[in-house]
Amino acid sequence: MNIFEGLQAAVNVHPLFVHFPIALLMIAGVLFIVCYFMDLPELRAAAKWNLILGSLSAIAAAVTGFIAANSLPHNQEIHEAMLMHRNIMVPATLLSLALGGCLFFKKDLSLIHKQKVFLAGLILILGLLAVGADYGGKMVFKYGAGTELFKKLNAEEGVGHKHVD
Numbered sequence: 502m503n504i505f506e507g508l509q510a511a512v513n514v515h516p517l518f519v520h521f522p523i524a525l526l527m528i529a530g531v532l533f534i535v536c537y538f539m540d541l542p543e544l545r546a547a548a549k550w551n552l553i554l555g556s557l558s559a560i561a562a563a564v565t566g567f568i569a570a571n572s573l574p575h576n577q578e579i580h581e582a583m584l585m586h587r588n589i590m591v592p593a594t595l596l597s598l599a600l601g602g603c604l605f606f607k608k609d610l611s612l613i614h615k616q617k618v619f620l621a622g623l624i625l626i627l628g629l630l631a632v633g634a635d636y637g638g639k640m641v642f643k644y645g646a647g648t649e650l651f652k653k654l655n656a657e658e659g660v661g662h663k664h665v666d
């Protein structure tokens with residue numbers, strides 16, 4: 502029996518990292534929204550660590566994303582979706598690091614999480630992640646980026662387009 506056949510077919514490791522920031526940052530956002538309206542210290546602590554871990558995992562996703570973008574064979578349609586994906590995910594990563602950093606270095610969490618600018622930043626991250634991930638999905642599920650089928654078509658039709666910019 503051949504295990505990890507899916508992993509062996511992957512053309513890069515970006516898909517292994519992308520779901521951590523999406524899940525952790527989205528959970529952080531939802532929990533902080535709940536904590537804005539209710540005084541729940543334990544939930545606030547959970548939200549804080551989801552945000553910090555989510556922002557760290559976003560670094561790994563972004564780094565592997567750049568590696569993927571520079572090595573993945575792609576056509577013009579994938580190229581355009583990739584640029585949009587990058588242009589959304591880089592600010593989402595930086596913003597999550599800024600908010601995660603605030604929480605990590607500032608001891609009194611109760612002062613930060615009630616601020617409207619903090620909540621607005623979180624909601625912005627959620628929006629960016631949703632739209633940016635959709636561009637990622639578009640590359641893979643609509644245009645077949647990184648799949649065996651795309652490689653086959655690419656070889657047959659020569660739709661090559663190998664750089665990012």
Ligand code: HEM
Nearest residue numbers: 515516519559562563566567569570587590634637638647
């Ligand atoms: C927080 C940062 C990022 C997240 C959460 C993220 C998320 C995703 C998602 C959800 C997909 C769809 C495929 C799948 O579900 O596995 C994807 C694909 C892709 N992303 Fe990202 N991405 C991030 C950053 C980047 C950056 C900075 C680039 C650079 C251009 C990039 C390049 C790509 C490429 C080339 C694909 C196509 C599939 C592949 O080669 O793995 N990503 N990304």
